[in-house]
Amino acid sequence: xxxxxxxxxxxxxxxxxxxxxxxxxxxxxxxxxxxxxxxxxxxxxxxxxxxxxxxxxxxxxxxxxxxxxxxxxxxxxxxxxxxxxxxxxxxxxxxxxxxxxxxxxxxxxxxxx
Amino acid sequence: xxxxxxxxxxxxxxxxxxxxxxxxxxxxxxxxxxxxxxxxxxxxxxxxxxxxxxxxxxxxxxxxxxxxxxxxxxxxxxxxxxxxxxxxxxxxxxxxxxxxxxxxxxxxxxx
Numbered sequence: 001x002x003x004x005x006x007x008x009x010x011x012x013x014x015x016x017x018x019x020x021x022x023x024x025x026x027x028x029x030x031x032x033x034x035x036x037x038x039x040x041x042x043x044x045x046x047x048x049x050x051x052x053x054x055x056x057x058x059x060x061x062x063x064x065x066x067x068x069x070x071x072x073x074x075x076x077x078x079x080x081x082x083x084x085x086x087x088x089x090x091x092x093x094x095x096x097x098x099x100x101x102x103x104x105x106x107x108x109x110x111x112x113x
Numbered sequence: 114x115x116x117x118x119x120x121x122x123x124x125x126x127x128x129x130x131x132x133x134x135x136x137x138x139x140x141x142x143x144x145x146x147x148x149x150x151x152x153x154x155x156x157x158x159x160x161x162x163x164x165x166x167x168x169x170x171x172x173x174x175x176x177x178x179x180x181x182x183x184x185x186x187x188x189x190x191x192x193x194x195x196x197x198x199x200x201x202x203x204x205x206x207x208x209x210x211x212x213x214x215x216x217x218x219x220x221x222x223x224x
Contacts, residue, residue, distance in 0.1 A: 105175045
């Protein structure tokens with residue numbers, strides 16, 4: 001069966017510090033991978049998605065970047081965090097064929113102070 | 114950018130009540146409509162993926178309908194239980210497996 005992992009679960013970082021959140025998927029190959037964020041009082045917003053190694057699409061301009069160095073690894077990064085980067089970050093995967101369920105990881109709660 | 118709207122924003126019902134909420138989305142470029150259930154401190158859990166106009170899906174006491182021509186979907190819960198308390202999210206999918214989520218309906222079922 002497939003599982004999706006995210007770490008860390010919680011992170012408190014000062015403004016201006018770098019960020020690296022990691023997501024890995026087990027039990028499947030060549031999945032579509034997604035990063036979402038839920039800011040306080042807001043809905044889930046798609047940040048990045050990837051259909052393959054090295055292929056990243058950005059949905060909104062922002063202070064963050066994503067990379068997919070391996071088939072089942074998706075990394076969300078920032079060189080300098082802003083207060084507005086605080087939120088709950090969810091990674092998800094899907095089989096990649098369209099109209100397919102996306103399966104979410106446990107999430108990372110990020111607080112930038 | 115798609116505009117996906119859900120109503121009501123929050124809902125309080127008594128145990129045993131049946132309830133429903135709405136998701137509206139642009140009918141152009143429609144590919145699929147997803148419903149998720151998100152409990153506090155857990156990951157969103159998939160309920161349904163629907164693609165066809167007039168489609169109706171059911172999972173236990175929860176069912177959903179889809180009208181792609183007018184751009185809306187209803188989620189129904191029959192005989193609500195306290196464990197149904199959660200935020201119910203809908204998301205519209207356009208090509209490329211990209212989902213645009215609504216802000217959710219927060220359901221509280223009082224015992």
